[in-house]
Amino acid sequence: MRSHPFPGLHLPSNLILLCGSGSNEGCHLWVHTHQREAMEQGWLVSGFNDHPEQVPVMVYGKGLVLLDNMGGFTLCS
Incomplete structure (x- = not known):
């Protein structure tokens, strides 16, 4: 979550796809309410x-x- 731009804002390493929306449903809502x-x-x-790109993130089925x-x-070991 970023409220300020930085050079890598829209690079794939900075994007995590979540279901739902941040305002009212799904995983996206859960992430916003349980940061x-x-x-x-x-x-x-x-x-x-x-x-x-240096921070491990969880990918379904991969870890x-x-x-x-x-x-x-x-993959992280």
């Missing part, structure tokens, strides 16, 4: 982190991964 737990679980990266800027990922 600390969402960060701990890998479903949200802090807006203060300018290197999201924790590092996102890259080509739209791919590397």
Whole structure:
């Protein structure tokens, strides 16, 4: 979640696809209302982190991964 622009704002490594919307439904709503737990679980990266490609995120069926800027990922051990 970022309220300020930075050079990598729209790069794939900074984007996490979630179902629903932040205002009223699904995983997106849960992440917005449970930010600390969402960060701990890998479903949200802090807006203060300018290197999201270095933060493991949870991908369904894969586990924790590092996102890259080509739209791919590397599995975390």
